[in-house]
Amino acid sequence: MMKEIFEGIPVIPYEGPASKNALAFKFYDSDRVIMGKKMSEHLPFAMAWWHNLCAAGTDMFGRDTADKSFGLEKGTMEHAKAKVDAGFEFMKKLGIRYFCFHDVDLVPEADDIKETNRRLDEISDYILEKMQGTDIKCLWGTANMFSNPRFMNGAGSTNSADVFCFAAAQVKKALDITVKLGGRGYVFWGGREGYETLLNTDVKFEQENIAKLMHLAVDYGRSIGFTGDFYIEPKPKEPMKHQYDFDAATAIGFLRQYGLDKDFKLNIEANHATLAGHTFQHDLRISAINGMLGSIDANQGDMLLGWDTDEFPFNVYDATMCMYEVLKAGGLTGGFNFDSKTRRPSYTMEDMFHAYILGMDTFALGLIKAAALIEDSRLDKFVEDRYASYRSGIGAKIRSGETTLAELAAYAEKLGAPELPGSGRQEYLESIVNQVMFN
Ligand code: XLS
Ligand code: CA
Ligand code: CA
Numbered sequence: 264m265m266k267e268i269f270e271g272i273p274v275i276p277y278e279g280p281a282s283k284n285a286l287a288f289k290f291y292d293s294d295r296v297i298m299g300k301k302m303s304e305h306l307p308f309a310m311a312w313w314h315n316l317c318a319a320g321t322d323m324f325g326r327d328t329a330d331k332s333f334g335l336e337k338g339t340m341e342h343a344k345a346k347v348d349a350g351f352e353f354m355k356k357l358g359i360r361y362f363c364f365h366d367v368d369l370v371p372e373a374d375d376i377k378e379t380n381r382r383l384d385e386i387s388d389y390i391l392e393k394m395q396g397t398d399i400k401c402l403w404g405t406a407n408m409f410s411n412p413r414f415m416n417g418a419g420s421t422n423s424a425d426v427f428c429f430a431a432a433q434v435k436k437a438l439d440i441t442v443k444l445g446g447r448g449y450v451f452w453g454g455r456e457g458y459e460t461l462l463n464t465d466v467k468f469e470q471e472n473i474a475k476l477m478h479l480a481v482d483y484g485r486s487i488g489f490t491g492d493f494y495i496e497p498k499p500k501e502p503m504k505h506q507y508d509f510d511a512a513t514a515i516g517f518l519r520q521y522g523l524d525k526d527f528k529l530n531i532e533a534n535h536a537t538l539a540g541h542t543f544q545h546d547l548r549i550s551a552i553n554g555m556l557g558s559i560d561a562n563q564g565d566m567l568l569g570w571d572t573d574e575f576p577f578n579v580y581d582a583t584m585c586m587y588e589v590l591k592a593g594g595l596t597g598g599f600n601f602d603s604k605t606r607r608p609s610y611t612m613e614d615m616f617h618a619y620i621l622g623m624d625t626f627a628l629g630l631i632k633a634a635a636l637i638e639d640s641r642l643d644k645f646v647e648d649r650y651a652s653y654r655s656g657i658g659a660k661i662r663s664g665e666t667t668l669a670e671l672a673a674y675a676e677k678l679g680a681p682e683l684p685g686s687g688r689q690e691y692l693e694s695i696v697n698q699v700m701f702n
Contacts, residue, residue, distance in 0.1 A: 409454025528557025558597020
């Protein structure tokens with residue numbers, strides 16, 4: 264028997280909304296069927312290796328507050344394996360079936376890439392062993408191409424061809440490991456793919472090179488049997504002043520421009536959408552209507568702070584509008600990765616569980632309420648009616664393309680002046696949302 268790491272923490276049960284047990288789900292009831300599917304199928308939750316097993320509360324002004332040593336010396340392979348043990352115990356206790364990782368979350372990076380790769384082989388063998396007899400799999404993998412100083416000017420967008428090769432080597436290895444662990448997706452988050460000043464930057468050259476790296480990754484991935492989706496994860500800024508994958512619309516334009524749109528979808532993170540000045544729902548909608556809603560990084564930011572706070576999702580309105588988009592899009596090919604960290608003063612092991620219970624319950628509530636909004640159907644009906652003028656007469660001709668600018672102008676002149684387009688009824692619609700939320 265392996266030693267229990269999270270001692271005293273049981274398998275987290277569902278106890279329902281009336282429960283006062285801090286270590287129980289109040290809304291996430293994995294087998295409950297909503298719109299014909301189990302909650303667990305609607306919500307393929309994933310644990311983020313980096314926040315949950317590595318990050319220990321360090322911020323710009325202070326060192327670790329949490330102990331993530333799991334009883335072993337950090338920076339060793341023994342510690343790397345202890346993180347695997349901790350991660351699997353954690354996922355099993357919460358009923359989480361997926362994890363996401365960066366290469367260097369799994370093992371300490373060595374000075375020589377050959378040694379790092381050897382360590383990755385060793386740890387992925389260990390993870391594979393752990394996976395046996397469980398239904399836990401990899402949701403997506405990625406390469407950390409932003410922490411090492413060599414990537415100070417970017418990875419695909421770097422000015423150094425040698426550094427570009429190191430980025431390529433890391434992507435190749437991260438793809439190998441993702442495929443080995445049965446990953447559903449592979450993420451490119453452009454951590455330092457952007458610029459600080461245009462005075463030293465050839466933007467066109469850099470974007471072309473990012474696309475080249477992505478094409479090379481697709482070719483290699485397909486050659487080793489990766490059938491999942493590649494994802495771009497947009498973010499407007501941080502760490503760079505300006506990042507190229509600003510938001511969903513920008514990333515979609517980039518993917519189409521460089522012929523990558525067949526292999527890529529988007530991984531939309533709530534906190535990144537809001538940093539871009541959008542709602543989470545906006546970036547989900549833009550992705551969905553372009554057939555590119557792939558996966559979600561489930562977290563939230565803080566509107567009073569201007570940065571990527573990666574908080575556990577608590578806002579049920581936002582989770583509801585997210586699930587409304589996901590249900591309408593017919594689900595995700597990816598899942599819901601908690602790219603979220605406990606606050607620095609929440610440093611205990613219990614806090615890790617409370618955080619995931621909060622996140623999972625928030626999305627379960629979001630799912631329940633989004634399904635109720637769809638079943639209620641007043642919102643859908645309102646939107647449908649709002650565009651009714653395009654279903655007959657001149658509107659139908661506009662839609663079918665059977666008209667000319669001159670015909671429309673003549674039509675307008677005959678009318679003299681149109682009637683107002685009809686009330687948007689925002690307040691009424693918001694009251695419907697509240698009624699459904701709190702009925
Ligand atoms: C950072 C990003 C990062 C990606 C994976 O802001 O969210 O964690 O999800 O590299
Ligand atoms: Ca983030
Ligand atoms: Ca993320």
